[in-house]
Amino acid sequence: QSVLTQPPSASGTPGQRVTISCSGGSSNIGSNYVCWYQQFPGMAPKLLIYRNNQRPSGVPDRFSGSKSGTSASLAISGLRSDDEADYYCAAWDDRLTSGLFGGGTKLTVL
Amino acid sequence: EVKLVESGGGLVQPGESLRLSCAASGFTFSNYYMTWVRQAPGKGLQWVANIRQDSTQRYYLDSLRGRFTISRDNANNSLHLQINSLRADDTAVYYCARQPVYGDLDHWGQGILVIVSS
Numbered sequence: 001q002s003v004l005t006q007p008p009s010a011s012g013t014p015g016q017r018v019t020i021s022c023s024g025g026s027s028n029i030g031s032n033y034v035c036w037y038q039q040f041p042g043m044a045p046k047l048l049i050y051r052n053n054q055r056p057s058g059v060p061d062r063f064s065g066s067k068s069g070t071s072a073s074l075a076i077s078g079l080r081s082d083d084e085a086d087y088y089c090a091a092w093d094d095r096l097t098s099g100l101f102g103g104g105t106k107l108t109v110l
Numbered sequence: 111e112v113k114l115v116e117s118g119g120g121l122v123q124p125g126e127s128l129r130l131s132c133a134a135s136g137f138t139f140s141n142y143y144m145t146w147v148r149q150a151p152g153k154g155l156q157w158v159a160n161i162r163q164d165s166t167q168r169y170y171l172d173s174l175r176g177r178f179t180i181s182r183d184n185a186n187n188s189l190h191l192q193i194n195s196l197r198a199d200d201t202a203v204y205y206c207a208r209q210p211v212y213g214d215l216d217h218w219g220q221g222i223l224v225i226v227s228s
Contacts, residue, residue: 002154032213033212033213035212035213035214037155037215039155044205044218044219044220044221045147045155045205045215045218047214047215047216047217050212050214050216051212051214056216086154088155090155090157090214091213092213096172097169098157098169098170098171098172099145099157099160099169099213100157101147101154101156102154103154104154104155
């Protein structure tokens with residue numbers, strides 16, 4: 001069981017907006033930046049969001065991140081079939097002095 | 111172009127040791143923290159360890175501390191992970207990743223598979 005809690009699955013239809021939540025605590029999300037990764041089967045993860053809401057160069061603005069207190073969210077608007085992937089949140093934990101990943105959310109585009 | 115290439119994986123017996131390496135190119139290696147992440151088959155990502163630019167700070171997942179040792183060679187642009195007393199639950203793809211200032215992992219290697227089995 002992960003310290004950062006994500007729903008195991010999410011789904012939406014093309015064009016819809018979906019959000020994926022990530023719940024943590026005061027020693028991780030509450031006091032550090034959150035980032036999000038996208039992973040396709042058999043591939044290495046790719047950084048999608050850093051510093052809570054910043055997009056690396058090349059990531060479409062359909063992807064956005066937010067953080068409030070000890071929770072964070074990833075929103076994907078204008079859902080496309082090629083967004084179907086696993087999504088992970090991550091943050092540093094000051095109490096554990098280690099990095100943390102959420103358990104991952106499998107996004108299905110119906 | 112930033113490139114990270116892992117090596118050293120394979121099939122090993124329980125109780126044996128293994129040293130994974132990550133060759134870095136396309137950036138000034140000595141300017142970045144570096145991190146190891148692993149992923150067991152069909153499971154999620156698990157943060158393993160990271161190391162400061164000058165090796166003065168190393169952090170580990172608590173459950174792995176003692177068996178895992180992260181190190182780096184800035185002269186040769188390489189990152190290493192020594193794993194001792196390998197167990198079946200260490201079976202995973204191991205990724206090395208570059209870690210800029212804010213803790214995110216902005217570039218990843220393709221991963222190397224370690225299988226622990228008799």
